[in-house]
Amino acid sequence: MTTIRAILGRRTRNYLLVAIVGWLVFIAAVLIPAIAPIIMIGAFVAVVGAMLGLILGIRCPRCGARLLQLGLAEVWAPLHAQRIAHCPRCQLDVNDESNRR
Ligand SMILES: [Zn+2]
Incomplete structure (x- = not known):
């Protein structure tokens, strides 16, 4: 049983996770000269990619509305997230089963 909300x-x-780990690696690479610059660049790219993924990739599966607020609430405040029951644009029930993984 996998709901749209859970996905x-x-x-x-x-x-x-990618953004936080990437950021920690980036800071470590800045502070520790022994770490190769390519690792710092890679960590920076990972952070930027993860941020873009968050902003652009967390979407309603039916209408494509950005649902980052729901995703973040689901991670940091699950009890609050349960009050969000529908996509604000198309009213898709986010507690429905999803056939996507
Ligand atoms: Zn929608």
């Missing part, structure tokens, strides 16, 4: 929450969590 959006999982995607948001994955993007956040």
Whole structure:
């Protein structure tokens, strides 16, 4: 049983993990000269990619509306996220089962 809400929450969590780990690696590479510059560049690209993924990739599967607010609430405040029951644009029920993974 996988709901649209759960999928959006999982995607948001994955993007956040990449962004946070990438940021930590970037800071470490700035502070520790022994770390090769290519690692710093790679970490920066990972952070930017994850941020773009968060902004552009967390969308309603029916209408494409950006649902980052729901995704972030699902990660940081699941009880609050339960109050968001529908896509604000197309009214798709986010508690419905999704056939996408
Ligand atoms: Zn929608």
